[in-house]
Amino acid sequence: MLFARLWVVLFLFVVPLLSASHVPxxxxxxxxxxGVRYYPTAENPATEASREIDIVGNPAQYxxxxxxxxFTGMGLQRIGDFFVNTTYARELYLDDNNITxxxxxxxxxxxxxxxxxxxxxxxxxxxxxxxxxxxxxxxxTIENNVDTSTSTSSGDIRDILEHLxxxxxxxxxxxxxxxxxxxxxxFAPILNWLDLSGNQLRSFDFLVHLPRTMRNLYLQENNCPxxxxxxxxxxxxxxxxxxRIEELCxxxxxxxxxxxxxxxKLRILTASRNNIRVVSEDAFKDVSxxxxxxxxxxxxxxxxxSRSLNRLKYLDLSYxxxxxxxNLCDSTLTSVETLNLSNNRISMVGNNFVNMMYLRTLDLSNNRIxxxxxxxxxxxRSLELLLLRNNSIEDIDDLFKKNSFRELELHLxxxxxxxxxxxxxxxxxxxxxxxxxxxxxxSTESLGDTNDVSDIDDDVDDTDGMxxx
Numbered sequence: 001m002l003f004a005r006l007w008v009v010l011f012l013f014v015v016p017l018l019s020a021s022h023v024p025x026x027x028x029x030x031x032x033x034x035g036v037r038y039y040p041t042a043e044n045p046a047t048e049a050s051r052e053i054d055i056v057g058n059p060a061q062y063x064x065x066x067x068x069x070x071f072t073g074m075g076l077q078r079i080g081d082f083f084v085n086t087t088y089a090r091e092l093y094l095d096d097n098n099i100t101x102x103x104x105x106x107x108x109x110x111x112x113x114x115x116x117x118x119x120x121x122x123x124x125x126x127x128x129x130x131x132x133x134x135x136x137x138x139x140x141t142i143e144n145n146v147d148t149s150t151s152t153s154s155g156d157i158r159d160i161l162e163h164l165x166x167x168x169x170x171x172x173x174x175x176x177x178x179x180x181x182x183x184x185x186x187f188a189p190i191l192n193w194l195d196l197s198g199n200q201l202r203s204f205d206f207l208v209h210l211p212r213t214m215r216n217l218y219l220q221e222n223n224c225p226x227x228x229x230x231x232x233x234x235x236x237x238x239x240x241x242x243x244r245i246e247e248l249c250x251x252x253x254x255x256x257x258x259x260x261x262x263x264x265k266l267r268i269l270t271a272s273r274n275n276i277r278v279v280s281e282d283a284f285k286d287v288s289x290x291x292x293x294x295x296x297x298x299x300x301x302x303x304x305x306s307r308s309l310n311r312l313k314y315l316d317l318s319y320x321x322x323x324x325x326x327n328l329c330d331s332t333l334t335s336v337e338t339l340n341l342s343n344n345r346i347s348m349v350g351n352n353f354v355n356m357m358y359l360r361t362l363d364l365s366n367n368r369i370x371x372x373x374x375x376x377x378x379x380x381r382s383l384e385l386l387l388l389r390n391n392s393i394e395d396i397d398d399l400f401k402k403n404s405f406r407e408l409e410l411h412l413x414x415x416x417x418x419x420x421x422x423x424x425x426x427x428x429x430x431x432x433x434x435x436x437x438x439x440x441x442x443s444t445e446s447l448g449d450t451n452d453v454s455d456i457d458d459d460v461d462d463t464d465g466m467x468x469x
Contacts, residue, residue, distance in 0.1 A: 065112070066090040073097065079106045087111040096120040100148070104132055112136055119143040125177055126158050129187070133162035139169040147176060155200070156181060163187045173218075174198035183209040197221050197239070204228050219243070220270070229259035237268045241294075245274040248295075250282040263287050272296040272316070284308040295320070296340070305332055316340040318363070325352050334358065342366050342387070349373040354380050365389035365411075374398045383408060390414040397421045 068091040069084060076097040083106045084092070090112055099121040107113055114136050125147045131137075147155070155178035167188040177199040184191055184206070191211050195218040204219065204226045214232040221242035228240065240258060247257040248271070258271065266287045276298040284290070284306040292314040300320040315336050323345040338361040339353075346367040353359055353376050360382055369391040377386065377399070386408060393415040400420065 064088060069093065071097070077101075079103060081105045082109045083107060085109045089113060091115040092117070094118045094121070098122055100124075102127075102130065104130055107134060107137075108132055115139040117141040119145070122146050122148050124149045125155055125175060128157055128172065128175065129160050129182070131160075131162065131164065134164055136166060137164055138166045140164070140167060141169075141171045142175065143171055143173040145175045155179065158182075160187055163189070165189065167191055168213075169193040171195040172199070176200055178202055180206040182206060185209050185211040189213070192216065194218070201226070207231060225256045227253065227255060227257055227259075229253065229257075229261070231259075231263060233262045234265050235263055236265050238263070238266060239268075239270045241270050241272040241274070243274055245271060245276055247278045247280065248276060248283040249278075249280045250285050252280075260284060260287050264289065266290050268292045270294040272298070274298055276300060279303065281306070307332055309333060310335055313337045313358075318342045318344070320344055322346060325349065337361070339363070349376060351375040351379060353383075356380075356382075358382055361385045363387040364391070367391055369393060372396050372398060377408065377410070378406070380406075385409045385411075387411045388415070393417055 065088050067089050069089045070093045072093050073096045076094065076099050079094070079099060079102040081103045083103075087110065089110055092107075092110065092113060092115070095117055096119070099118065100123065102118075102123065107116070113134065116137060116139070119141055120143070123142070123145050125145070128142050128145065155176060157172075157177055157179070158181045160182060163186055165188075168190055170188060170191060170193065173195050174197070177196065179202060180196070184194070186209075189211050190213045192213045192215040194210070194214065194216070197218045197220045199222055201219070201222040201224050204224065207217075207228060208230045210217070210232050212232050212234060214235055216237045217231070217235055218239045219228070220239045223243060225244035225246075228245070231238070245256055245258050247254055249257050249259050250261045251259070253259050256275075260266065260269075260283055264286055267289055269287070269290060269292070272294050274297075276295060277300065279295075279300065285308055288308045289311060290309065291311055293309075293312060294314075294316040296316045297319040300317065300322060302322065302324075303317065309332055312333065312335055315333070315338070318340045319342075321344065322341065325341065325346060334355065334357055336356055337358050339356070339359060340363045342363045342365040344367055346364060346369060348371070349364060349369055350373065353362060359380065362376075362383060362385070365387045366389065369388065370393060372388075372393050372395065376383070384407070389411050390413070393412065394417050396412065396417055397420060
């Protein structure tokens with residue numbers, strides 16, 4: 001029985017491959033310098049393995065249970081019926097080829113396949129998910145695909161042959177997808193990770209058909225002025241950066257808004273690089289578990305109070321239009337450990353952050369602060385790192401009026417102060433020397449040394465460099 005099986009394998013595969021006059025269409029365009037790599041595990045040694053074919057004509061190798069087949073960068077153009085006839089392969093990689101067509105039965109014989117990756121090919125967008133029913137596939141990655149067809153459906157994902165009952169992870173990043181017409185709750189009923197980032201989506205309407213098992217949703221960099229609502233309540237990580245969302249809300253949302261209604265398990269929300277101007281008072285009403293919130297690079301002028309953010313540890317509001325911080329420092333944000341308010345319009349900081357008992361890192365760089373916040377520096381019990389770079393602070397003498405200092409890392413680079421007074425001492429940190437103050441070339445030549453000017457230039461550079469310390 002074993003001998004007969006080996007004879008069939010050798011006859012059907014080895015003989016055609018060794019023939020110089022015949023290359024099966026499935027391997028057309030392949031660079032013959034590479035082959036399939038198999039990775040047997042300690043739990044599955046190659047002792048009782050089935051004998052498989054090496055596609056480049058080398059002596060046949062063993063393919064054992066849970067093997068990894070890697071066809072990356074081999075110039076494949078088409079994947080035909082029953083691509084690899086084995087039940088032993090667990091992972092299959094077809095990345096970075098020139099594949100334009102995949103047979104609907106290509107993977108039917110790979111009954112144990114769990115991971116399939118086909119990134120960097122030339123598949124038609126409307127056929128990206130053109131699969132037969134597959135019982136064991138749980139991870140599918142199709143990224144950076146270039147659709148070279150002229151089909152009228154180019155850019156739309158529509159056609160699906162059958163569902164994938166065990167699929168949990170699906171990544172379709174950077175495929176120029178414009179529209180998704182898939183009911184994911186039927187196609188992949190236990191899907192928990194979906195990545196559609198870096199496409200050209202014109203609508204997020206398909207999100208209403210996500211399965212309840214969804215935990216991680218990535219929609220960033222689509223530049224879509226779309227409404228996102230009715231998301232599954234189990235989502236823990238939501239990434240919507242790089243779109244054109246204008247409002248965060250709960251109910252009664254406007255167009256181009258993100259509704260957080262019902263997201264009771266949400267822990268991480270990243271909504272940077274949008275056009276968010278409004279955060280409604282009830283926006284975070286349901287998100288009591290949120291730990292990280294990134295609203296950087298938006299158009300916020302203020303930030304509303306919310307009693308639901310009592311577990312928030314990381315808050316990024318940099319690159320907005322905030323000009324005052326009073327409403328950020330009340331009792332609702334006492335759990336925050338890292339707060340980034342850099343690149344706003346803040347001009348005054350008093351004792352506002354002292355109530356934030358767990359605050360360790362505060363970034364106020366690139367604002368309009370003119371007075372050093374000494375109350376914060378000396379009264380905050382938890383602060384470890386304070387960044388005040390590139391503000392308008394001209395006087396830091398108050399720093400030295402205390403006999404003892406807390407353990408605090410303070411950054412004051414690129415502020416206009418130049419002198420520090422400490423008791424009877426004056427410490428000059430930098431001195432701006434203009435070109436008019438430098439001796440002219442004639443006077444230096446009269447001294448017989450024309451290198452003095454360059455020496456003085458070096459001194460000026462060194463003096464300026466002291467502002468970094």
